[in-house]
Amino acid sequence: xxxxxATAAVIGAGDYIGSEIAKKFAAEGFTxxxxxxxxDKLAPLVKEVEAAxxxxxxxxxxARKEDEITAFLAEADRHAPLEVCIFNVGxxxxxxxxxxxxxxxxxxxxxxCYGGFLAGREAARLMLPRGQGHIFFTGATASLRGGIGxxxxxxxxxxxxxxxxxxxxxxxxxxxxxxxxxxxxxxDTEWVRQRRIEALGPDALxxxxxxxxxASVADAYWQLYSQPRSAWTFEMxxxxxxxKW
Amino acid sequence: xxxxxATAAVIGAGDYIGSEIAKKFAAEGFTxxxxxxxxDKLAPLVKEVEAAxxxxxxxxxxARKEDEITAFLAEADRHAPLEVCIFNVGxxxxxxxxxxxxxxxxxxxxxxCYGGFLAGREAARLMLPRGQGHIFFTGATASLRGGIGxxxxxxxxxxxxxxxxxxxxxxxxxxxxxxxxxxxxxxDTEWVRQRRIEALGPDALxxxxxxxxxASVADAYWQLYSQPRSAWTFEMxxxxxxxKW
Amino acid sequence: xxxxxATAAVIGAGDYIGSEIAKKFAAEGFTxxxxxxxxDKLAPLVKEVEAAxxxxxxxxxxARKEDEITAFLAEADRHAPLEVCIFNVGxxxxxxxxxxxxxxxxxxxxxxCYGGFLAGREAARLMLPRGQGHIFFTGATASLRGGIGxxxxxxxxxxxxxxxxxxxxxxxxxxxxxxxxxxxxxxDTEWVRQRRIEALGPDALxxxxxxxxxASVADAYWQLYSQPRSAWTFEMxxxxxxxKW
Amino acid sequence: xxxxxATAAVIGAGDYIGSEIAKKFAAEGFTxxxxxxxxDKLAPLVKEVEAAxxxxxxxxxxARKEDEITAFLAEADRHAPLEVCIFNVGxxxxxxxxxxxxxxxxxxxxxxCYGGFLAGREAARLMLPRGQGHIFFTGATASLRGGIGxxxxxxxxxxxxxxxxxxxxxxxxxxxxxxxxxxxxxxDTEWVRQRRIEALGPDALxxxxxxxxxASVADAYWQLYSQPRSAWTFEMxxxxxxxKW
Numbered sequence: 001x002x003x004x005x006a007t008a009a010v011i012g013a014g015d016y017i018g019s020e021i022a023k024k025f026a027a028e029g030f031t032x033x034x035x036x037x038x039x040d041k042l043a044p045l046v047k048e049v050e051a052a053x054x055x056x057x058x059x060x061x062x063a064r065k066e067d068e069i070t071a072f073l074a075e076a077d078r079h080a081p082l083e084v085c086i087f088n089v090g091x092x093x094x095x096x097x098x099x100x101x102x103x104x105x106x107x108x109x110x111x112x113c114y115g116g117f118l119a120g121r122e123a124a125r126l127m128l129p130r131g132q133g134h135i136f137f138t139g140a141t142a143s144l145r146g147g148i149g150x151x152x153x154x155x156x157x158x159x160x161x162x163x164x165x166x167x168x169x170x171x172x173x174x175x176x177x178x179x180x181x182x183x184x185x186x187x188d189t190e191w192v193r194q195r196r197i198e199a200l201g202p203d204a205l206x207x208x209x210x211x212x213x214x215a216s217v218a219d220a221y222w223q224l225y226s227q228p229r230s231a232w233t234f235e236m237x238x239x240x241x242x243x244k245w
Numbered sequence: 246x247x248x249x250x251a252t253a254a255v256i257g258a259g260d261y262i263g264s265e266i267a268k269k270f271a272a273e274g275f276t277x278x279x280x281x282x283x284x285d286k287l288a289p290l291v292k293e294v295e296a297a298x299x300x301x302x303x304x305x306x307x308a309r310k311e312d313e314i315t316a317f318l319a320e321a322d323r324h325a326p327l328e329v330c331i332f333n334v335g336x337x338x339x340x341x342x343x344x345x346x347x348x349x350x351x352x353x354x355x356x357x358c359y360g361g362f363l364a365g366r367e368a369a370r371l372m373l374p375r376g377q378g379h380i381f382f383t384g385a386t387a388s389l390r391g392g393i394g395x396x397x398x399x400x401x402x403x404x405x406x407x408x409x410x411x412x413x414x415x416x417x418x419x420x421x422x423x424x425x426x427x428x429x430x431x432x433d434t435e436w437v438r439q440r441r442i443e444a445l446g447p448d449a450l451x452x453x454x455x456x457x458x459x460a461s462v463a464d465a466y467w468q469l470y471s472q473p474r475s476a477w478t479f480e481m482x483x484x485x486x487x488x489k490w
Numbered sequence: 491x492x493x494x495x496a497t498a499a500v501i502g503a504g505d506y507i508g509s510e511i512a513k514k515f516a517a518e519g520f521t522x523x524x525x526x527x528x529x530d531k532l533a534p535l536v537k538e539v540e541a542a543x544x545x546x547x548x549x550x551x552x553a554r555k556e557d558e559i560t561a562f563l564a565e566a567d568r569h570a571p572l573e574v575c576i577f578n579v580g581x582x583x584x585x586x587x588x589x590x591x592x593x594x595x596x597x598x599x600x601x602x603c604y605g606g607f608l609a610g611r612e613a614a615r616l617m618l619p620r621g622q623g624h625i626f627f628t629g630a631t632a633s634l635r636g637g638i639g640x641x642x643x644x645x646x647x648x649x650x651x652x653x654x655x656x657x658x659x660x661x662x663x664x665x666x667x668x669x670x671x672x673x674x675x676x677x678d679t680e681w682v683r684q685r686r687i688e689a690l691g692p693d694a695l696x697x698x699x700x701x702x703x704x705a706s707v708a709d710a711y712w713q714l715y716s717q718p719r720s721a722w723t724f725e726m727x728x729x730x731x732x733x734k735w
Numbered sequence: 736x737x738x739x740x741a742t743a744a745v746i747g748a749g750d751y752i753g754s755e756i757a758k759k760f761a762a763e764g765f766t767x768x769x770x771x772x773x774x775d776k777l778a779p780l781v782k783e784v785e786a787a788x789x790x791x792x793x794x795x796x797x798a799r800k801e802d803e804i805t806a807f808l809a810e811a812d813r814h815a816p817l818e819v820c821i822f823n824v825g826x827x828x829x830x831x832x833x834x835x836x837x838x839x840x841x842x843x844x845x846x847x848c849y850g851g852f853l854a855g856r857e858a859a860r861l862m863l864p865r866g867q868g869h870i871f872f873t874g875a876t877a878s879l880r881g882g883i884g885x886x887x888x889x890x891x892x893x894x895x896x897x898x899x900x901x902x903x904x905x906x907x908x909x910x911x912x913x914x915x916x917x918x919x920x921x922x923d924t925e926w927v928r929q930r931r932i933e934a935l936g937p938d939a940l941x942x943x944x945x946x947x948x949x950a951s952v953a954d955a956y957w958q959l960y961s962q963p964r965s966a967w968t969f970e971m972x973x974x975x976x977x978x979k980w
Binding site: 169172173175177209212213216217219220223226227228229230231232233234235236237238239240241242243244245 | 908912973
């Protein structure tokens with residue numbers, strides 16, 4: 001593995017998508033800075049990346065705190081120039097509108113939208129003086145559709161998409177690639193598997209083609225990273241081939 | 246004027262659009278409850294509505310406070326059944342991404358999105374037991390497009406649109422009409438006129454066809470209110486005939 | 491009924507939506523020119539309109555023939571200035587892609603898209619010298635979504651929407667109101683009722699709230715016609731309150 | 736270069752995008768079948784591909800003729816299994832609505848939409864029995880926006896997008912990847928360069944970052960081809976980093 005003098009920051013380095021992104025960019029030679037609420041939970045990821053010859057730093061990070069985001073990205077940038085920043089914090093909840101508390105509405109927004117704004121802005125601040133960089137945001141079906149029960153989640157995801165669009169239009173001409181990756185399906189996590197079984201019965205998982213492997217999301221991000229600047233994608237949607245949409 | 250035993254609440258009863266909505270629904274016989282930060286500023290509106298034979302109550306209201314929204318709508322509903330609730334709080338700002346402070350981002354969201362969620366949810370809570378009502382939200386170009394400098398405003402407006410969509414899908418079958426009115430142009434206010442002159446020079450206002458009269462927005466809301474439930478519109482866009490889009 | 495010195499042309503005056511549009515505009519004092527493939531089938535409509543004191547002319551019209559469209563609108567305009575032209579030709583078919591013949595694909599396009607282009611262009615030609623008019627197009631769910639089996643129909647409806655958009659942007663500043671009305675549900679016709687019963691069983695029609703009454707579509711067109719030019723809608727979606735979307 | 740036992744068909748193999756697609760897939764080991772109106776014009780492409788060690792067959796092809804499309808793809812498939820079919824016929828014209836003749840409207844549709852339907856359907860017919868394949872369509876800004884003067888072109892491109900969507904939803908679960916690539920900028924061709932100079936003056940081309948290199952479009956198609964079926968993209972937009980949008 002050829003090491004690069006560059007860092008990739010993953011904000012929201014959860015057990016599934018975030019970890020796969022971290023592994024992918026580490027495997028490509030980046031030093032990865034991985035942040036999640038409790039850095040202890042990153043131990044297996046660190047072990048796996050290092051066993052494969054990669055370099056990774058795990059940090060506890062509350063993405064809703066401006067000073068924590070700023071410090072996290074600044075540290076990554078001191079290590080080596082921050083070239084990629086991927087915001088991947090999720091907060092998928094579903095409540096009837098009358099049961100959506102102001103606390104839930106605010107918290108989901110802080111995690112999935114406000115944190116993305118902070119991460120994007122601070123990454124841009126570090127990248128602009130060098131005139132290059134990649135800032136990517138993870139979207140979902142709810143980024144484009146406000147379904148029943150999704151007032152809180154879709155509102156945050158719509159809002160994150162607006163941040164990404166606004167940044168892409170401003171920063172593209174300055175050679176910063178801003179993209180929004182829309183995952184239009186369930187992702188293959190333990191939690192999603194359990195929910196499907198509860199909702200649809202024990203046969204719900206017989207069709208393996210309806211859940212997206214987290215590693216495929218990482219591959220999509222790598223595609224976005226690999227694009228020449230003469231043909232950048234802002235929005236890219238991905239779904240498993242068997243998905244109904 | 247035939248009086249109705251029904252109230253229409255206008256949250257964000259500013260000098261232009263909000264006031265015209267209040268006048269329109271008062272002229273149609275509703276008791277209007279008009280809320281804005283400083284109720285003193287509503288004195289001219291109250292005078293005008295009452296001179297025309299209408300009924301209106303002016304209230305100071307911070308739409309970012311759950312208890313204030315709840316109390317405002319509850320009072321309106323005690324007066325007569327709350328039949329219409331229109332959320333019209335704006336917060337149009339434009340900053341380069343690096344100059345968009347977390348304070349601005351949060352405040353714009355609290356005003357333009359979070360307040361709309363609170364208003365919509367509380368209106369629904371009052372309307373659902375009676376199985377009827379109308380909940381309308383004012384949108385803008387930035388509800389659909391994240392332009393340069395609009396990370397904060399577009400994020401809030403996208404988010405409000407998601408709230409409206411999610412509520413429309415859940416509440417429509419329960420006979421609550423939820424709609425989102427997209428004003429895709431500048432509105433004819435003193436502030437917009439000044440900005441246009443600053444940006445485009447003294448001739449900027451020679452073409453009177455490019456700014457939307459606030460009264461036309463009120464007419465559009467009346468059209469939405471007048472629709473039979475067999476043919477409800479969720480999203481309606483309006484623009485002056487001379488607008489480029 | 492106050493008669494107007496103005497005509498409204500309805501192209502595609504079928505038994506349901508087209509007839510209701512004709513009745514509505516006749517009731518508002520327009521002389522209506524109603525065209526459909528076989529004018530004989532318009533006899534009941536003519537009888538009903540005239541019994542109500544309205545004025546209507548029925549014509550056989552193949553909307554896929556440029557000379558027929560031109561002659562139809564020219565005759566209407568000679569009678570009294572053509573103020574409204576509504577294109578309402580449908581061609582809803584569903585076939586798996588391999589069973590979609592080139593003949594079907596072409597015919598559906600000629601009826602639902604090409605005919606609309608001809609009608610819109612010729613209406614504009616008559617209206618532009620007078621600097622006013624209204625040109626409306628009937629859209630459907632398939633105007634915005636290419637569902638399974640709808641390669642032919644959605645392609646034509648997408649294409650019609652593009653014609654409408656392009657005309658709206660060019661003609662709006664010239665005081666011609668171009669609008670696209672998206673009916674996002676089944677319409678209450680005998681054919682749709684039969685299809686639902688076949689697909690869902692005899693109880694399919696127990697819920698009366700899921701099919702749109704044709705008269706409600708006519709009302710929506712009247713709303714579009716009634717808008718002040720300071721706040722024109724280009725695209726308006728309507729659906730029954732019970733519709734899932 | 737490792738040769739594959741597979742063909743890639745390029746329908747609309749013009750001097751720019753189509754040729755680059757052909758070169759890319761030939762360089763990856765596919766036998767390329769390249770079709771355009773006049774196969775003689777493909778001689779330089781054939782020479783270049785063969786000099787690089789690739790395999791290519793040039794054919795005269797009128798994409799508006801069902802029998803020619805069928806024969807072209809059948810021949811490709813006899814050579815080796817048809818794995819990729821890319822429809823790239825363009826027909827960009829701009830006319831005021833009153834100057835858009837029925838002949839232009841029909842011809843643009845036949846080239847840019849009807850031909851795409853034929854190509855997609857016939858490719859699917861060959862691919863379905865083997866349960867795999869890739870069918871891609873080239874889109875443009877006008878696939879999503881009906882601008883002034885684009886009634887004919889946007890109508891055809893909207894229509895093509897509907898064909899692609901409808902096919903994607905039907906064929907995805909059968910392991911056929913259907914995608915629509917939206918090029919949201921001018922492409923760097925001699926014709927576009929001349930138009931820009933005419934419109935904007937001799938300095939129009941000083942900024943090299945506003946036109947998309949045809950080879951970058953080919954790269955984007957290769958990215959789509961390379962996606963795992965667990966994460967297919969249906970619609971992907973690309974634009975140069977300096978583009979305003």
